[in-house]
């Protein structure tokens with residue numbers, strides 16, 4: 001039997017662990033945290049089951065998470081809930097998941113204040129988005145910023161604001177840095193599938209259900225056991241070291257992030273060119289979140305997106321980097337109890353809000369102020385918060401670092417930037433025999449957790465061809 005060590009139990013690690021164990025590999029999974037799930041972990045408080053982050057699966061059943069769950073036979077139910085709500089300034093509209101239907105596009109255009117004379121360019125852009133069918137359609141867009149793509153179709157400032165926020169939701173970096181190819185791919189699949197969903201039992205059910213498959217197939221999952229070293233001899237992996245000793249393996253597949261994986265394997269095992277490339281890789285921005293446990297239902301919408309009128313993502317981020325705290329951030333808001341009321345005690349509800357912040361917001365005082373701003377804006381958007389909050393929990397970059405194990409507190413992982421996309425993305429086959437990267441950093445495409453699930457399936461195929469079970 002070929003033996004494989006998997007590092008990490010996020011969507012990427014748990015997904016590939018399930019696939020490998022099911023295919024007959026001898027799998028041992030090591031997780032540094034005492035709980036599974038990485039950035040999709042959950043916690044319990046006063047009978048509420050709460051996502052540590054703020055998630056939805058943009059493509060639900062039709063996307064990589066649904067596909068992987070079916071392939072594994074995982075016990076996972078993804079629930080779609082319409083409509084979602086878009087708030088721009090002090091006006092809002094409820095929209096279908098198929099938000100590129102003509103009627104929905106008209107509603108969005110009126111709400112964001114797009115100018116009628118810009119409609120032709122906007123429609124041509126949406127046609128371009130929807131024309132992307134497979135990854136070969138993306139070749140002309142690698143190396144191009146998403147802002148350049150948008151600007152080549154429309155000069156409408158309000159449409160740019162909206163698309164910049166949508167890109168920010170997907171990649172947690174502004175359109176001036178995001179890859180046009182990644183933007184087209186993620187947006188086209190999201191819009192075409194229109195199956196955005198949330199799992200019964202909370203987002204943590206995704207990695208939990210994948211790990212259940214791994215264990216049912218004979219794999220072993222060891223929590224609270226960080227990998228301290230990936231042992232490499234003569235250019236090939238030999239296994240890993242943890243506090244309990246040496247675990248031999250023919251293959252090591254790591255979701256700890258490319259940079260951390262290289263450190264664990266020892267920089268001396270890689271050539272200078274590769275190390276220089278790894279040094280230049282940039283992660284996505286992070287996020288502050290505020291979670292509310294309430295004794296009333298604050299909304300019927302699973303998802304709400306709040307866009308301050310005139311919001312300039314690049315300026316917002318620049319101000320945060322300069323130490324200024326913007327008073328009106330764009331917000332991504334999920335109410336998991338709309339999809340699964342059992343996540344709270346009877347009659348109680350959860351409302352989770354999230355605002356993107358750059359990695360420079362490590363200063364605890366700045367993060368605290370930003371949480372206060374988010375909480376204040378939330379109580380204006382959802383007045384029930386003022387009198388019906390049972391408890392409130394704010395998190396910042398350290399919390400994300402704790403979940404994912406990487407220093408910067410990045411929300412997604414490796415940034416989907418125009419200068420590290422397509423041929424410039426790291427290869428999941430790392431230049432040591434038997435060493436692979438899995439998860440958002442390499443091997444997949446799409447948005448956040450779906451990218452990690454896509455990576456799990458693609459990297460599994462590589463391992464199956466390089467090291468048959």
Ligand SMILES: Cc1cc2nc3c(=O)[nH]c(=O)nc-3n(C[C@H](O)[C@H](O)[C@H](O)COP(=O)(O)OP(=O)(O)OC[C@H]3O[C@@H](n4cnc5c(N)ncnc54)[C@H](O)[C@@H]3O)c2cc1C
Pocket residue numbers: 007008009010011012013030031032033036037038039040053054055056057058225226227228255256260287289354400403404405406410411412413438439440441447448449450452
């Ligand atoms: C606030 C927030 C909101 C988000 N919203 C969405 C959303 O709505 N939709 C979406 O799809 N995505 C969203 N994301 C992004 C998504 O959560 C991540 O991109 C995705 O979960 C990353 O999965 P992964 O498997 O690559 O890595 P991770 O989940 O980071 O897993 C890495 C794992 O490796 C473990 N590890 C690291 N080092 C070691 C070691 N040495 N030994 C053992 N274990 C180790 C870590 O503990 C962790 O469990 C959001 C993220 C955040 C923070």
